């Protein structure tokens with residue numbers, strides 16, 4: 001699938017490289033031009049075992065690229081992953097301004113049915129607000145929003161991403177759910193657990209079979 005990962009920090013870089021390694025076409029974008037420049041020169045800004053060879057291999061094989069051009073990168077992709085920062089504010093709540101900014105950029109520049117997947121850590125209800133921004137600022141366009149929180153352990157992030165103990169997929173849109181299941185099928189074949197739910201976190205668990213990819217409900 002064609003994927004854009006917005007925000008090439010700890011989460012975005014690991015996710016972008018991991019998705020590329022399973023054969024997807026991935027562009028990682030970041031507003032930090034120095035970070036992008038370094039990544040293009042093969043310099044990895046964080047130390048995480050296995051990340052450097054993972055990035056290098058996928059760049060060399062043409063599945064992974066880096067840029068600062070958010071508008072172009074989100075234009076014609078199947079999935080946009082939002083992996084920007086959500087720092088705490090003085091009152092303890094998360095500052096979601098970077099998430100809203102990405103939603104506005106996707107609304108303006110996306111073409112075709114685009115699934116916006118939130119990997120940043122955000123409060124319940126953020127998906128509805130993102131969808132509202134997409135609809136307000138991209139009238140007539142076709143969007144769906146998915147919550148797909150990340151549970152990476154620093155020091156073992158690549159391993160955690162490639163062999164997840166669980167994958168949480170929260171959405172009300174069946175087309176988006178199918179795209180996400182297809183994307184994660186190669187990851188969960190080895191460790192199996194996918195948790196499907198609606199945008200408010202209500203749902204059920206499914207187990208993806210190791211061999212056939214059949215789905216069995218574990219109600």
Ligand SMILES: NC(=O)c1ccc[n+]([C@@H]2O[C@H](COP(=O)([O-])OP(=O)(O)OC[C@H]3O[C@@H](n4cnc5c(N)ncnc54)[C@H](O)[C@@H]3O)[C@@H](O)[C@H]2O)c1
Nearest residue numbers: 007008009010011030031032083084085086098120121150
């Ligand atoms: N670090 C972790 O272990 C971890 C684990 C799970 C979840 N998370 C969550 O994932 C999210 C990202 O965390 P991180 O540690 O990768 O953050 P980070 O600060 O390392 O990276 C975020 C990146 O987003 C970029 N960015 C900001 N606004 C942008 C925009 N409009 N367009 C493009 N790029 C933009 C920044 O320049 C930065 O490089 C946070 O919500 C965090 O809470 C982090």
